[in-house]
Every structure is written in C-alpha cells, then in structure tokens.
Amino acid sequence: MRYLTVVPTLVRVALEDVELDGHLVKSGSTVVLASSAANRDPAKFTGPNTLDLHRNPVGHVGFGHGPHQCLGQQLARVEMRVAFPALAARFPGLRLAGPADDIPLRERATVYGVTTLPVTW
Structure with missing residues (x-):
C-alpha cells in the first residue's frame, strides 16, 4: 500500500483557514493531496x-x-493476510502468464x- 498507492491523489476542500508548512490554505480552497508522494517521502x-516486504507498515x-x-x-x-496466501496455497503453481x-x-x-492479470498454473 505504501509502495504502490492505489488511490494516488485525493481532493479535499479546506473547511477553515489553516497553515501548512508556512503556507496559508484559506477556507473553501481546493487542496490536492498526493498520497503517492507522501508514501515515498524520504524524510x-x-x-x-x-x-x-519486511518493512514496518506503520506510517x-x-x-x-x-x-x-x-x-x-x-x-x-x-485479503492481503488471508486470501492471497490461501490462493497461493491452493494453486502453488500460480504464475503470471507473461512478463x-x-x-x-x-x-x-x-x-x-x-x-487484466493473465495467470497460469
């Protein structure tokens, strides 16, 4: 979820004036949130x-x-903890059908x- 964010951007409207990192966002302003960028923040x-895959998922x-x-x-x-491993256990030969x-x-x-996700087993 961090590495490949499913919803890369979100749009919100500020409900009140707020200062973010030294910038004033006025009430009623549209704000575009780049969650894909936030999830790749080196800070x-x-x-x-x-x-x-062994990284702590927190944050x-x-x-x-x-x-x-x-x-x-x-x-x-x-799904990630139960269904995907169960699918792999049920179909141990499951592989992508191409590169x-x-x-x-x-x-x-x-x-x-x-x-589409072509697979073979």
Missing part, C-alpha cells in the same frame, strides 16, 4: 523507492488518514490497478 521512510497513508480513512481498509488487510512489464495498468482511473 519519513528509509529507502522510500525500494519495495521491502503510510495508502488507506488515507484521520476521518477520511478508507472504509474498506480492513477488508483489504484481510510483469507486459501487464496493462489502469493509469488514468480514479483507483490505480491492472486492467
């Missing part, structure tokens, strides 16, 4: 552009933050992902 993460904003956290985040976590670089991505959709 927050060591080696932010490295995929490290990323892949599911949003505060009152705007994703309602489906617990389901997504269960990973050939998988078509949904780059212009609101939610980032793949359009």
